[in-house]
Amino acid sequence: MGNVDQVAQMQKGAGFIAALDQSGGSTPKALKQYGVDESAYRSEAEMFDLIHAMRTRIATAPAFTGKKVIGAILFEMTMDREIDGAPAAEYLWAKRGVVPFLKIDKGLEAEADGVQMLKPMPDLDATLDRAAGKGIFGSKARSVIAKPNAQGINANVAQQFEVGAQVLDHGLVPIIEPEVLINAPSKAEAEQLLRDALLNELDRMSGDRQVMLKLTLPEEPDFYAPVIAHPKVMRVVALSGGYSRDEATGKLAANHGMIASFSRALTEGLSAQQDEAAFNARLEDAITKIHAASVT
The missing domain is CATH 3.20.20.70 (Aldolase class I)
Structure with missing residues (x-):
């Protein structure tokens, strides 16, 4: 790492x-x-x-x-x-x-279930090999959460952690970025669902692997404190x-x-x-x- x-x-x-x-x-x-x-x-x-x-x-x-x-x-x-x-x-x-x-993502799918998933990245293994060879430390992939839809948010986060595992397999550290849009209706509700989904995925990670997270600044200050304190989290960064x-x-x-x-x-x-x-x-x-x- x-x-x-x-x-x-x-x-x-x-x-x-x-x-x-x-x-x-x-x-x-x-x-x-x-x-x-x-x-x-x-x-x-x-x-x-x-x-x-x-x-x-x-x-x-x-x-x-x-x-x-x-x-x-x-x-x-x-x-x-x-x-x-x-x-x-x-x-x-x-x-x-x-x-x-x-940045490794290839853009976003059309919105479904209140979210935009990552587009497929068929060449990801080759890209990560090249990145490691060039001295890159980690990766970043951005997906989007537009509405407080539990099914969509859980699927979005699961996909992000799947990509993250692939990145970790190459010895790089992933920045997982499920961005809640700042003008999303019921933004606080979407953040509650996102935090639950993140903690669930983090608890399932094995060994001494760590990921980073890039999150939208929350409606409630210190809302992501439990995520920041999680042993599987190297750092939580905020997007503007x-x-x-x-x-x-x-x-x-x-x-x-x-x-x-x-x-x-x-x-x-x-x-x-x-x-x-x-x-x-x-x-x-x-x-x-x-x-x-x-x-x-």
Whole structure:
């Protein structure tokens, strides 16, 4: 399971995980927020070059180190590229002290029973082999919970833990992410069903294996305390889910032992038009605020 230092950093490190894993579908939106309009690229290849330039700019910024950013989730294409002349995962750990994860899911099925399941991942074993070879520590797969439907939620969580077991078989640590939509009707009720389903799956895990969980900030502060305390859980991280940075950090600070794994709330306010000094200052401010909310 990763190297000893990486495991220790994930279990105990004071900081948060940066989600730099926008995929093809969410890249135009991420670029637009970054001040790069769709007219700036003519092909998917150009689009991915631009998002890689943004990710490189973030990863090489002075504040982006293991002191506050203990991990980063990468998109598969980022794993296959270089940052500052080194393979991305290697650069993050060796040069920045940031533990690298890989987004492995292939998107979502259509909604049924109030949830969206993970699409099949027929090449997952090959992807995980490649990831392990490139120094990736863990994986992340996101599914969605839209309504408080017990059958749907139980099936969604069971599928996630099945994928998680496959990841663990490759010596990697899975981040299991069943996201409750922040505008879901009866969100608190959906969270109650999710917590029950998670504890049920965690209790069934054998041996000394551990998983990580990425969960929506709950309606009730410290609602996931029993999950955080579970011996099979290495860490519980929170997604920002569309909340603004101020909202997300405010809610996170009220959830003890939960740390951030923000994407949009991390890059909010960063722009391609900023010079190096302005960009680095804005990113440092974001990292400081998200870190502070994570160490409560």
